[in-house]
Amino acid sequence: MGFFSVLGDFFQILKHTFRQVFKRPFTYFYPFEDREYPERTRGRHIHVRKSCTACAQCVRICPVVAIRMDKEDKKYEKDCALYFDYTRCVFCGLCVQACKFEALFHTPVVDMSEGDREDLIYGPEKIETLDREPLKWRGRRFR
Amino acid sequence: MSPDILEDAMELWFGPQHVSAHGWATKLTLVGDYVVECDPNAGYFHRSAEKVLEYKNFRQGALILERMCMLEAFLAEYPYVAAVEKIAEIEVPERAKVMRTIMMEMSRLHSIQFWWGQFNAELGFFTMALWPWVDREYSLDAFEELTGSRHTVSYSTPGGVKYDFTEKSMKQLNRALDRFEDRLPKFRDMQMGSPTFRARTENIGLYDVKQGLKWGLSGPPMKACGIPMDLRKDDPDPNLAYDMVDWEVPITENPEHPGQSDALDRMEQRFAEAETACEIIKQLIPQIPEGPIIDPKARGKANRLPEGEAYARVEGTRGITTLWLKTQDKAQTAYRAKIRGPCIASYYALKDLVPGSKFADFIVIFGSLDPYPGWWDR
Numbered sequence: 241m242g243f244f245s246v247l248g249d250f251f252q253i254l255k256h257t258f259r260q261v262f263k264r265p266f267t268y269f270y271p272f273e274d275r276e277y278p279e280r281t282r283g284r285h286i287h288v289r290k291s292c293t294a295c296a297q298c299v300r301i302c303p304v305v306a307i308r309m310d311k312e313d314k315k316y317e318k319d320c321a322l323y324f325d326y327t328r329c330v331f332c333g334l335c336v337q338a339c340k341f342e343a344l345f346h347t348p349v350v351d352m353s354e355g356d357r358e359d360l361i362y363g364p365e366k367i368e369t370l371d372r373e374p375l376k377w378r379g380r381r382f383r
Numbered sequence: 384m385s386p387d388i389l390e391d392a393m394e395l396w397f398g399p400q401h402v403s404a405h406g407w408a409t410k411l412t413l414v415g416d417y418v419v420e421c422d423p424n425a426g427y428f429h430r431s432a433e434k435v436l437e438y439k440n441f442r443q444g445a446l447i448l449e450r451m452c453m454l455e456a457f458l459a460e461y462p463y464v465a466a467v468e469k470i471a472e473i474e475v476p477e478r479a480k481v482m483r484t485i486m487m488e489m490s491r492l493h494s495i496q497f498w499w500g501q502f503n504a505e506l507g508f509f510t511m512a513l514w515p516w517v518d519r520e521y522s523l524d525a526f527e528e529l530t531g532s533r534h535t536v537s538y539s540t541p542g543g544v545k546y547d548f549t550e551k552s553m554k555q556l557n558r559a560l561d562r563f564e565d566r567l568p569k570f571r572d573m574q575m576g577s578p579t580f581r582a583r584t585e586n587i588g589l590y591d592v593k594q595g596l597k598w599g600l601s602g603p604p605m606k607a608c609g610i611p612m613d614l615r616k617d618d619p620d621p622n623l624a625y626d627m628v629d630w631e632v633p634i635t636e637n638p639e640h641p642g643q644s645d646a647l648d649r650m651e652q653r654f655a656e657a658e659t660a661c662e663i664i665k666q667l668i669p670q671i672p673e674g675p676i677i678d679p680k681a682r683g684k685a686n687r688l689p690e691g692e693a694y695a696r697v698e699g700t701r702g703i704t705t706l707w708l709k710t711q712d713k714a715q716t717a718y719r720a721k722i723r724g725p726c727i728a729s730y731y732a733l734k735d736l737v738p739g740s741k742f743a744d745f746i747v748i749f750g751s752l753d754p755y756p757g758w759w760d761r
């Protein structure tokens with residue numbers, strides 16, 4: 241291997257390095273930006289209380305008993321309050337499929353870390369609203 | 384073995400804390416650099432899946448099965464679904480059959496991509512580990528677009544499938560497939576042309592057909608010996624669409640040791656499997672019929688099953704996966720479910736296969752059989 245061929249290899253490597261410097265990074269600047277999740281993403285749920293009929297199908301199908309129901313708590317005529325325990329939920333999607341009244345949906349929000357275990361039990365006030373738009377909450381974009 | 388050799392033998396536990404021992408532990412007895420005894424220990428990954436199945440109803444059960452092996456989730460959940468369909472006599476629509484088959488082959492492809500990278504990582508060949516994993520990302524994207532989850536897909540259900548193909552998910556699927564098909568020959572040359580890789584795998588972990596049958600191996604470890612045993616051809620499932628495709632069982636025959644396979648042959652075999660999977664999917668995609676994806680009566684039928692027994696099996700990525708299900712009359716849950724994963728055989732094969740080889744070759748032999756601990760700890 242001559243001196244010039246080594247030099248040639250060296251320049252090849254430099255060329256690749258320079259090309260990468262001006263390319264977009266493949267990673268995301270995570271807490272501030274995120275990729276787009278598909279429509280069917282099975283993230284945290286949202287409960288539409290207006291159309292809920294308290295039929296308890298979602299409670300019965302859940303394989304890990306993550307949903308608790310409070311029939312006494314009524315906002316409309318036939319509805320009920322649901323408590324979702326996200327320390328148990330495996331995001332299987334069975335409850336959403338079981339609901340025949342279009343009252344329960346998944347959202348593309350998948351990052352739900354909390355400092356306290358208790359905060360992961362989403363009560364009625366938390367499960368009925370999205371505290372942020374699934375895709376547009378992360379503030380400024382970096383690229 | 385004479386007792387004086389064993390005098391300065393050393394006992395070494397490989398796992399359960401070792402990084403490439405994800406949940407298994409093997410006791411090795413070493414004399415110098417050589418393994419003289421290998422004692423596989425199952426049980427470190429036990430999650431009582433069979434017992435849990437007795438408490439889940441027939442629509443929830445498939446979720447447990449797919450967690451047995453998340454790398455081949457579409458394939459792993461199928462035996463349970465098939466067994467429930469047999470007992471309840473549920474008809475599956477044509478469209479669902481084809482969609483299931485496509486996704487099962489895609490799952491096989493994903494599992495091979497993962498194994499390929501992992502095997503190379505275990506050998507210390509890290510460049511070749513990351514490249515198939517890039518392609519694996521595309522497969523995962525296709526799963527996510529279709530089902531909403533990357534690993535725990537929960538796709539098949541008694542009577543059909545849960546999610547229909549959309550235009551976007553079809554595009555993702557084709558993209559993953561085209562990309563992998565494009566890069567496979569290049570990767571194959573790189574892998575097989577690497578002298579280091581060849582030196583580490585040639586004539587390592589050599590066994591013949593007879594031994595393989597004695598241990599109960601199936602799938603790629605047997606096909607690498609040149610035996611075309613494949614459930615997809617030998618016993619086609621009426622609820623899958625393999626009969627709509629024209630394909631050959633991939634086998635690997637090495638002229639240097641016919642009827643035997645070493646780690647290199649098993650690598651070759653995985654390439655052949657991946658090519659066949661791509662071919663099957665490519666042929667099936669234009670043939671997807673129109674129609675419903677699930678039998679509307681299936682939900683009611685699967686709620687309460689009549690008394691019965693069913694035995695279902697599928698050719699998984701690692702070998703034959705079977706499930707036996709027994710129900711009592713008007714049962715809401717299974718009376719007993721028995722899972723037989725393919726890897727229990729390949730894990731206990733190490734007992735005869737490893738002694739006599741060098742310690743550094745242990746992980747090569749282990750990796751080339753592609754065992755997944757979920758399948759032996761049920």
Ligand code: SF4
Pocket residue numbers: 301302303304305306307324328329330331332333334335336
């Ligand atoms: S997604 Fe599955 S585990 Fe989670 S609450 Fe719904 S049914 Fe239960």
Ligand code: SF4
Pocket residue numbers: 287291292293294295296297298299338339340341342343344
């Ligand atoms: S959310 Fe749906 S399934 Fe659950 S109680 Fe309300 S209507 Fe019934």
